[in-house]
Amino acid sequence: MAHVPASQFTGKLSIDATAAKDILFDLAPGAGRMLKHAQEGIQDVLIELPSALTKYAATLGVSxxxxxxxxxxxxxxxxxxxxxxxxxxxxxxxxxxxxxxxxQREAEFSQLAETVKRTAARKDPTVEAAFEKLLKYVAQVGVKAAATRRKNEEAARAAAGKADDHTP
Structure with a gap:
């Protein structure tokens, strides 16, 4: 288990959108791209409009x-x-x-796998068969890492070989 700081969450555990039920809309996939969005300066516009429209609504011919x-x-x-x-x-x-x-679960898996391996080595080799999937699961990270190391070493050798071919 990684040692990361964690604390009990004390924020809202439920979100009740009932107050917004009449203003919630489910758009078709991709429809949001066709909609206009607020831009920089929106707050200034919201402040300006009430007084400007109060004075000029009739002149503009708008309600x-x-x-x-x-x-x-x-x-x-x-x-x-x-x-x-x-x-x-x-x-x-x-x-x-x-x-x-x-x-946490992965750490428990690793600990259990180590216990299975030790028990198989010291007491009962048949125990490994009962935990075959667990052992394979836990080992896959190491198997992938070994494959990556092997691949990187081969690439380094190939690059070194090409460098040798171009040496005058």
Whole structure:
């Protein structure tokens, strides 16, 4: 098991999006690419619009209701962003927790495999057959590492051979 700092999560354990149920939409795959998104300077625009439209709505020939619709969209966005922040943190914690527990399980597998090997060597060779899959599973990292070392050594020899061929 790797020695990584870990502490009990104290954040939100459940995300309730019920308050946003009427403003949640499931888009078709890839549809999000066709939508416009907020750009740099959005906060300045949101501050400017209410006063500017109050003064110039009639001149522009637009209803002041546009300010209300923009305000509603902005409120919806803030609610969804808050929910998304909480959800992202919970997803992060869930992924990290899975990794932590996988690491613990892998350490237990390694310890058990070593015990099986020692017992097979000292007491009962038949014990290995009962743990064949475990031993193969634990050994695969070492097998891959050995194959990589062998491949790198062969590549180094081949490169050295080509360098010798070009020596004047």
């Amino acid at each position: 002041f209701e546009i300010v209300a619709r923009i305000a509603t969209s902005t409120t919806n966005i803030k609610l969804l962003e808050e929910q998304l922040g909480d959800a992202r943190k919970l997803v992060e914690v869930l992924e990290e927790s899975i990794a932590y527990h996988e690491d």
